[in-house]
Amino acid sequence: EPEVTQTPSHQVTQMGQEVILRCVPISNHLYFYWYRQILGQKVEFLVSFYNNEISEKSEIFDDQFSVERPDGSNFTLKIRSTKLEDSAMYFCASSELGQGWDTEAFFGQGTRLTVV
């Protein structure tokens, strides 16, 4: 069964360093997302991406964050200068259609980011 894969599963980084989280969405999906879950809190939307551009982003997704689809398969989230409060599980998701078309998104297993 097709699945969304994320690497690495766990990333530890020093405060102020840049990190890149990688995702391979399901191959025929057109919409890609990043969500995060701070420990003990709810899953929060960060950004959605379609047709090589951001279609929607939350207030969490500030100038420190960027997303890219560098090739036909990968979808990356970059955090330029990590802060302690960026420590969270980051989930990539993809969907065949946009949420407005009543379709579910499929999530990867997550990358646990720890900023020290």
Next chain:
Amino acid sequence: DQQVKQNSPSLSVQEGRISILNCDYTNSMFDYFLWYKKYPAEGPTFLISISSIKDKNEDGRFTVFLNKSAKHLSLHIVPSQPGDSAVYFCAASLPYGQNFVFGPGTRLSVLP
């Protein structure tokens, strides 16, 4: 701003009985609702969804009920199995919205 609420952080149910997980929302513009299940160290897994034009959707042991006037939905699991033990998230989206709004989750424990 908690647009999607799951007021029970945890629920324990005996194996074979019915599990009922509840979700309330405040934004009447939401028109699509989903339930995700999440095991520790894994991403959310889609379980079942319902569009606002329906009031019930069933898939095997899982049934979702939607009461639009009360802005309430519930997930029924019958019969509950120990493998159902997980955190269940309710999520909602707006028409043509590009993201889901998740509730805080309910941890379900199914006791053998």
